[in-house]
Amino acid sequence: MTAGTLVPVFAALGDETRWSILAALGEGDASASALAGRLPVTRQAIAKHLSVLQEVGLVESVRVGREVRYRVLGAQLSETARRLEAIGAEWDRRLAAIKEIAEGL
Amino acid sequence: MTAGTLVPVFAALGDETRWSILAALGEGDASASALAGRLPVTRQAIAKHLSVLQEVGLVESVRVGREVRYRVLGAQLSETARRLEAIGAEWDRRLAAIKEIAEGL
DNA sequence: AATTGATGCAATCATTCAGTTGCAGATCAC
DNA sequence: GTGATCTGCAACTGAATGATTGCATCAATT
Numbered sequence: 001m002t003a004g005t006l007v008p009v010f011a012a013l014g015d016e017t018r019w020s021i022l023a024a025l026g027e028g029d030a031s032a033s034a035l036a037g038r039l040p041v042t043r044q045a046i047a048k049h050l051s052v053l054q055e056v057g058l059v060e061s062v063r064v065g066r067e068v069r070y071r072v073l074g075a076q077l078s079e080t081a082r083r084l085e086a087i088g089a090e091w092d093r094r095l096a097a098i099k100e101i102a103e104g105l
Numbered sequence: 106m107t108a109g110t111l112v113p114v115f116a117a118l119g120d121e122t123r124w125s126i127l128a129a130l131g132e133g134d135a136s137a138s139a140l141a142g143r144l145p146v147t148r149q150a151i152a153k154h155l156s157v158l159q160e161v162g163l164v165e166s167v168r169v170g171r172e173v174r175y176r177v178l179g180a181q182l183s184e185t186a187r188r189l190e191a192i193g194a195e196w197d198r199r200l201a202a203i204k205e206i207a208e209g210l
Numbered sequence: 211a212a213t214t215g216a217t218g219c220a221a222t223c224a225t226t227c228a229g230t231t232g233c234a235g236a237t238c239a240c
Numbered sequence: 241g242t243g244a245t246c247t248g249c250a251a252c253t254g255a256a257t258g259a260t261t262g263c264a265t266c267a268a269t270t
Contacts, residue, residue, distance in 0.1 A: 011119030016112055017228080026196055028203075033246060045229050047248080066237040066246050074200065077193030081186045088182030091131055095179065098133075122258080138216060150259050152217080171216050171267040 009056045009080050017041060018049050022072055025059065031067040114161045114185050122146060123154050127177055130164065136172040 012018060017039070024030065024038055032050060036043035050070055053059045057076045062069050117123060122144070129135065129143055137155060141148035155175055158164045162181045167174050 007119060007121055007124060010115045014112060014116030014119040015228085019112060026199065031246075041228090042230065043247085044231085044249095048228075068247070071200070072196050074193040074196030074198075077189055077196065081190035081193060084182055084189065085186035088179040088184075088186060091177050091179030091182065093179075094131065095176070120258085136216080146258090147260065148217090149219095149261085153258075173217070 006080065006083060009058070009076070012052050012056045012058060013080075015049070017045075018053060021046060021049055021053070022058070025070055025072045029062075029069045029071045031069055033067070035070075111185065111188060114163070114181070117157050117161045117163060120154070122150075123158060126151060126154055126158070127163070130175055130177045134167075134174045134176045136174055138172070140175075 020039055021035060024035055032043050032047045035046050035050075039046065050059060050061070054061060054070075057073060059070045059072055062071070125144055126140060129140055137148050137152045140151050140155075144151065155164060155166070159166060159175075162178060164175045164177055167176070
């Protein structure tokens with residue numbers, strides 16, 4: 001269901017413009033040209049960002065006639081969040097264990 | 106408790122070397138020099154990465170004599186995961202609503 | 211105090227990347 | 241078919257960044 005590697009997803013999410021695109025797509029599916037009308041960047045720049053987002057599984061595209069509509073995939077975000085939560089919890093567990101040892105409990 | 110902006114945290118997590126550092130720190134607190142002994146990059150490169158990680162609240166540092174020890178903060182990861190999950194769920198909710206409308210349910 | 215080991219700062223280099231412009235190709239409307 | 245519109249590819253530019261080397265500084269050990 002989800003992409004293999006985790007790091008590229010974070011790299012994709014580490015850009016303000018891409019979040020603007022995701023936010024705009026959150027209002028409803030749209031094409032690169034339509035997004036270019038709402039954001040202060042060119043269509044080609046948006047097309048590149050959409051390509052990045054699609055490669056990591058954050059959006060999907062559907063061809064409708066002569067335009068290509070993009071849609072946000074929330075499931076990938078949830079999956080990423082789940083894996084991140086697991087890692088964070090593991091580290092906190094270790095820290096707690098160390099603290100217990102240090103305090104002689 | 107956590108840093109303000111979300112995007113820089115993702116940018117910080119979007120680098121393989123920084124994950125190597127986080128993984129190494131997961132085995133126990135360490136200094137930049139100690140990490141340089143375990144990873145295939147120079148101490149200065151690691152120092153820069155640690156600076157980035159510290160700025161977004163993923164690690165904290167404690168001075169111990171002449172060395173500076175770094176520790177992973179799992180709480181920031183968990184916090185980031187929570188916010189990500191919330192966004193993903195919201196998007197999926199909207200998608201489901203749109204799909205229902207489209208299918209005339 | 212002299213030496214050793216650790217951090218910090220600065221300059222440099224190569225690569226990556228976000229963004230642009232320009233043009234060619236494809237598809238709908240008329 | 242002709243024109244308008246949307247996509248796709250390619251080349252280019254400028255800025256950000258990952259990584260390096262070199263040197264200065266500061267603290268602990270002897």
